[in-house]
Amino acid sequence: MTTEVSTRIRYRHLFIHFIRNYNLYDDDDELNWSDQLLTTRVFIVTLSIALFMVLSVTAVIPQSRAITVDSPSVRDFENIANRYPNAFTCRCSQISFPYKQFFSFNPRFHQVCSSDLISEEWVSSLFNVTTSNYYPLDFRLMASAQFQVLSALCRIVRNIVSDAVNEFSATIFVSPSALSRTVFDTYTDTLVDQFNKTTLENFRILNGFISFIIGEGHFISALRTNFYTRSVPGSDKYTTFSGIYQQKVNLTQSSFILNETCRCDQTSNCIYPAGIYNQSKVIIPxxxxxxxxxxLFVVPGFQVGCVPQNALLQSTLECFYNQSCLDIVITLTGALRTVSALNISNSISRFDPITAIGDIFDNLMLESWHSFPDFAAYFKICAPAVCSYSYIQRFFFIYMITVAASLFGGLSVALHTGCSLFVKFLSKISCQQTQTLTPDEEREPRRSCRDRAWNMGWIAYEKVTTFNLFKTAVTNVEQGIYSTRVYVLFLMVGIFVLTIYFTKVIVSKQVIVQNPSINQFEELNEMYSSILSCPCSRLSMPRSTFMHYEVQFHPFCTSIFIHDELWLQYFTMEFLNGTIDPTPSFYWIDLRKSGLTFFNYMRILCDFSTTTVSDVLNAFEAENYFSSQPITKLEFNQLTHNWTNSFITQ
Structure with missing residues (x-):
């Protein structure tokens, strides 16, 4: 223990002795030993202070670092996007491509469209040769036709959805820069929502138009449910009568409200609760x-009416969710017995069993679109060759050490010489103050300023010509002087080269422009298009905020021929006194005979086109345009031009 303590004390004394006697100027003959030690300590202190100041400045000053990643992978890109969401740029090598390359759909329809209720066997089993003998209120009269319509509706919606998906898949997606996964997910969610709304809106417009045309045609059903004819006794003429249905009838209650009726010659939407009756009866005009x-039995939720399609659309499938109810229908109609009821589980359908079939049809009988956007496939197609990002960093250790190391050599040489001169200067002043005045005769004669300047110049020349930094390393004085000159020469050349390098090298600098104007953005994009990053404050906005269309229709659609009641009144043979000639004596090909029908159809077409274009325009302008980065004016004009062409061709 005593030996260890003594060894520790001895090393401590040796270390203190080394510090006290550490001398970097032992080769300077102009300084005595004490001045050499003083100069060494001044040099160490000043060098430490200088390095500390350099490190402090480089640590505090923010440094903008620009990093470039060549051919980044999906993982690299996501790491960059997550860490620097507003300061990265990844230009796509392919900026436009169809949605089908990274987007797919697997739509799921209402279960009735894949059930036995629309099978040909089930439809055929509901029909027999005596079907038309049933009373118009009997379920069996139009059951086969209604389920045949239901099967057709399922085929229609499948075709419409398939066509819409194919059209969407062929649409070109424009992406100048790669989107982050978060932005991509937000964009695709918005895209699916817009696609759903647009598809439903277009379908409802077309369905409404077709239904309106069919309604205006007043087609006579072969089932005698909307119109039926009777022969006039004693002649070869026939009289047509309109079907009349009682309204607000509940067959499960003992009291009925019979004071309201609905006529099929006025509307084809008249309905009545479907039932199965024990016998038929004669239709009274x-x-x-x-x-x-x-x-015998009321089919819950099902309706009969003027035409099978309209009655079906106002019906529900609640009976066909119940196996007991379905079994009764099968027994009373003699239909196919292998048919199973629909699954009533809430997890199967978003529609309640009591939802009208028309409402289900208006929603394309879709349970869900089941969209599958593939971010990895999108990124692979985008294939950015380079991703660049920048960030601000303080206390960058490598940068601090690099700057300190680069300045250390120059500082050490400058301070080594400067400290020596400084101590010599102090020693000289101290010696002059302690000298006693000598007699006048011993003093040197006072020299002129010219002589002093010459003397100082000569001293400086001698110092330069005899300057030697290698007194200890090189024993030969002349070789030490030449080595010093070579060292100084290379040092100056190095400083010159570094100066030229730093004036030519491109240094990354992050510049932030708050709320830039259009002109500023265009200028910045023209100068720094590959590295410019301008995150939008709003990722999406309705097209109506920057686009508006004004449509001009054919003059006929705004003319008096379809809007002036006086003009249309002529074709009804309504006279000024209020009387009407029901049988005007015009030939059947005379315009005055069919003019009202013609102009009514033209009014329907004009109203349909006006409504359709207006609805499509509203839907188009209400759609959100998605952009994480602003685009240039040229790109904007090209984009809106493509939108307009696509809109016109729809």
Missing amino acids: NEAFSNDASL
Whole structure:
């Protein structure tokens, strides 16, 4: 223990002795030993202070670092996007490509469209040769036709959805820069929502137009549910009567509200609860259909009416979710017995069992679109060759050490010489103050300023010509002087080369422009298009904020021929006194005979085109345009031009 303590004390004394006697100027003959030690300590202190100041400045000053990643992978890109969401740029090598390359759909339809209820076997089993003998209120009269319509509706929506998906998949997606996963997910969610709304809107417009045309045509159903004919006794003429249905009828209650009726010659939407009756009855002209016949069973939610399609759309499938109800229908109609009820589980469908079939049809019988955007596929197609990002960093250790190391050599040489001169200067002043005045005769004669300047110049010349930094390393004085000159020469050349390098090298500098104007953005994009990053404050905005269309229709659609009641009144043969000639004596090809029908159809077409264009324009302008970065004016004009062409061709 005593030996260890003594060894420790001895090393401590040796270390203190080394520090006290550490001498960097032992080769300077102009300084005595004490001045050499003083100069060494001054040099160490000043060098330490200088290095500390350099490190402090480089640590505090923010440094903008620009990093470039060549051919980044998906993982690299996501790391960059997550860490520097507003300071990265990755230009796509392919800026436009169809959605089908990274987007797919697997739409799921209402379960009825894949059930036995629309099978040909089920539809055929509901029909027999005596079907037309049933009373118009009997479920069996139009059941086969209604389920045939239901099967057609399923085929229609499948075709419409398939066509819409194919059209969407062929649409070109423009992406100048790679989108981050977060932005990509937000964009695709918005895209699917817009696609859903647009598809439904277009379908409803077309369906409404077709339904309106069919309604205006007043087609006669072969089932005698909207119109039926009677022969005039004693002649070869026939009289057509309109079907009349009682309204607000509930067959499950003992009291009915029979004071309201609906005529099929006025609307084809008249309905009545479907039932199965024990017997049929004769149709009485101009009287409402009644349920005086013996009622066997009421089919819950199902309706009969003027035409099978309209009655079906106002019906529900609640009976066909219940196996017991379905079994009763099968027993009373003699239909196919292998048919199973629909699954009533809430997890299967977003529609309730009591939802009208028309509402389901208006939603394309879709349970979900099941969209599958593939970010990895999108990034692979985008394939950015280079990703660049920048960030601000303080206390960058490598940069601090690099700057300190680069300045250390110059500082050490400058301070080594400067400290020596400084101490010599102090010693000289101290010696002059301690000298006693000598007699006048011993003093040197006072020299002129010219002589002093010459003397100082000569001293400086001698110092330069005899300057030697290698007194200890090189024993030969002349070789030491030449080595010093070579060292100084190379040092000056190095400083010159570094100066030229730093004037030519491109240094990354981050410049932030708050709320730039259009002109500023255009100028910056023209100068720094590959590294410019201008994150939008709003990722999406309706097109109506920057686009508006004004449509001009054919003059006929705004003319008096379809809007002036006086003009249309002529074709009804309504005279000024209020009387009407029901049988004007015009030939059947005379315009005055068919003019009203013609102009009514033209009015329907004009109204449909006006409504359609207006709705499509509203939907188009309401769609959100998605952009994480602003685009140039040229790109904007090209984009809007493509939108307009696409809109016109729809």
